[in-house]
Amino acid sequence: MDISTNYMGLNLKSPIIVGSSGLTENIENSIAYEKAGAGAIILKSLFEEQILHDVDEQRLNNMYGSYSDQEYYAMYYSKKHNLTKYVDLIKKNKEALSIPVIASINCVSAEGWINYAKMIEEAGADALEVNLFLLPAEIDETGREKEQLYLDIVEQIGETVNIPFALKISYYFSGLANFVKQLSETKASGIVLFNKFYSPNVDIEKEKIVPGDVYSCQELNVMTVRWIGILYNKIEIDFAASRGIYDGETVIKNLLVGAKVTQIVSAVYKSGPGIITEMIDTLKDWMKRHEYNSIQEFRGHASQINIKQPILFERTQFMKYFSDAGY
Numbered sequence: 001m002d003i004s005t006n007y008m009g010l011n012l013k014s015p016i017i018v019g020s021s022g023l024t025e026n027i028e029n030s031i032a033y034e035k036a037g038a039g040a041i042i043l044k045s046l047f048e049e050q051i052l053h054d055v056d057e058q059r060l061n062n063m064y065g066s067y068s069d070q071e072y073y074a075m076y077y078s079k080k081h082n083l084t085k086y087v088d089l090i091k092k093n094k095e096a097l098s099i100p101v102i103a104s105i106n107c108v109s110a111e112g113w114i115n116y117a118k119m120i121e122e123a124g125a126d127a128l129e130v131n132l133f134l135l136p137a138e139i140d141e142t143g144r145e146k147e148q149l150y151l152d153i154v155e156q157i158g159e160t161v162n163i164p165f166a167l168k169i170s171y172y173f174s175g176l177a178n179f180v181k182q183l184s185e186t187k188a189s190g191i192v193l194f195n196k197f198y199s200p201n202v203d204i205e206k207e208k209i210v211p212g213d214v215y216s217c218q219e220l221n222v223m224t225v226r227w228i229g230i231l232y233n234k235i236e237i238d239f240a241a242s243r244g245i246y247d248g249e250t251v252i253k254n255l256l257v258g259a260k261v262t263q264i265v266s267a268v269y270k271s272g273p274g275i276i277t278e279m280i281d282t283l284k285d286w287m288k289r290h291e292y293n294s295i296q297e298f299r300g301h302a303s304q305i306n307i308k309q310p311i312l313f314e315r316t317q318f319m320k321y322f323s324d325a326g327y
Contacts, residue, residue, distance in 0.1 A: 001284055002294040005039065007238050007260045008127050008164035008189035010100045012039030015255060015283075015295060016276055019242060019263035020045050020104040020129060020168075027092050033268070034099050036276035039261065043093065045104040045131050046086045046116055083119065090123040104168075106131040113153050114160050121161045128165040130157060130188075133195050136172055143174045151182060158187030166190030166240060171223060177231060184237040192240040192263065193224050215266040220244035225257050232258025232303035246275075248282020255295060256302035 005015045018024055018033045020042040030041050086103075093101045103125040107113045113130075120128055132153065136146050150169075157165060167188050173179045180191055199212040221244030228239045241254035242263040251262045267275045292298050300306060 001287055003280065003283060003287075005260055005295055007040070007240065008166060010040065010126055010164070012100065012261065013037070014039040014280055015259075015261045016251065016279055017042060017102075017240070017261050017263045018268060018276075019265040020131065021265045021269075023265065023268055024093075025089065027089075027096055029273075030093055031096055032273040033276060034097050036273040037280045038099060038276050040100040040102055040126075041093070041097070042102040042104050042129050042263070043086075043089060043125075045106045046082075046120075047106045083116075087119065087123040090120065090125050094124050094126075100126040102127045102129055102166075104129040104131050106133075114156050117157050117161050117165070121163050125163065127163050127189075128157075128161065129168055129192065130154070130165055131168045131195070133168075133170050147173065147179055147182070150179075151186065154183060154186045154188055164189035166192055166238070168192035168195050168242070170195045171227070176227065180231055180237075181235050184235045188237065190238040190240055190260075192242050193227050194243055196220075196243050196265075215269065216244045218244045218246050218250070221250055221254070224259075225253055228254065228259050229257035229303045232300050233305050246270075248279040248286070251279050251283055252286055253302075255299050258300040258303045260299075 003014050005012050007015075007017075014037050016038055017040045018030075018038050022044055023029055024033075024041050025044040033041055090101060090103055101124075103120040103123075105113070105116045105120065105128065107116060117128060117130075130153075132150060134146060134149055136143060138146075150167075154167060165188060167183055167190070169180075169183075169191065171194050183191060196216055200209045201212040202208075203210045221241075224241045224243055228241055232239065238260045239258060240261045240263055241259035244266075245251060245254065245262050245264050246267045254262050264275070264279075271278075287293070287295075287298075290298070
């Protein structure tokens with residue numbers, strides 16, 4: 001039974017990818033994920049903002065931007081050290097694994113996107129995931145202006161690297177379908193729906209902001225299913241499903257609406273590498289019962305373009321009145 005898939009031109013032995021997180025900054029972990037059946041891994045994101053924060057901590061007297069030679073050296077060393085560690089992580093994973101190794105970046109400057117992307121390509125990564133999120137919080141900036149920032153960044157990366165790259169985005173767009181179409185017309189090879197954020201919470205006793213739950217909840221996956229199902233076969237780009245994927249049944253649902261791959265993180269944090277094997281077993285058992293020999297035979301069967309009542313994907317109220325028992 002063939003559960004292989006092709007994502008961004010990469011041949012994967014299974015559609016399950018361990019997503020970008022602290023899980024993949026340890027080489028022993030990544031080896032375990034490959035043995036459990038993962039089709040690829042995405043390394044923990046290289047966050048430019050974190051590097052800049054580390055650099056700031058090295059500054060002793062930064063009033064008026066006046067730095068001593070010692071401070072300049074400390075700043076340079078801190079940045080160089082972080083980048084060197086990430087390059088080493090890529091190289092060690094490439095040496096130890098036979099599955100594709102995908103790097104990930106999250107930058108805050110135009111220079112960062114270009115320099116980090118090129119560095120990652122030169123280090124030997126098979127592909128790149130661009131963890132791209134700009135919260136539309138400015139009251140004087142239009143949605144179109146914000147979207148143009150994304151397109152500018154993607155264009156710069158496309159002109160910089162030759163390896164395939166995917167864009168991991170949020171749903172904070174007024175015209176999501178149209179914007180994904182615009183992204184698909186760039187040099188990007190894939191779209192990951194959707195980003196998982198660290199959200200704020202409120203401690204009502206201390207009256208302060210505290211971090212929210214870091215894990216995805218399974219209910220979040222319905223948003224992913226809806227939008228991949230709507231966009232499948234209308235836009236020429238590979239879709240990766242992310243958020244709230246905890247079991248094999250959810251993997252199957254995302255493949256049925258058109259995803260090429262599914263990314264898991266929280267499930268591995270909670271259950272360990274064994275959850276990958278369980279998901280694969282569930283997928284194979286389901287394929288056997290439905291007499292499918294490959295994922296390609298059923299991928300997209302439940303997408304909007306292939307079901308009897310396409311309105312099901314667009315109804316946000318009273319959906320039960322439009323339900324359809326079959327495809």
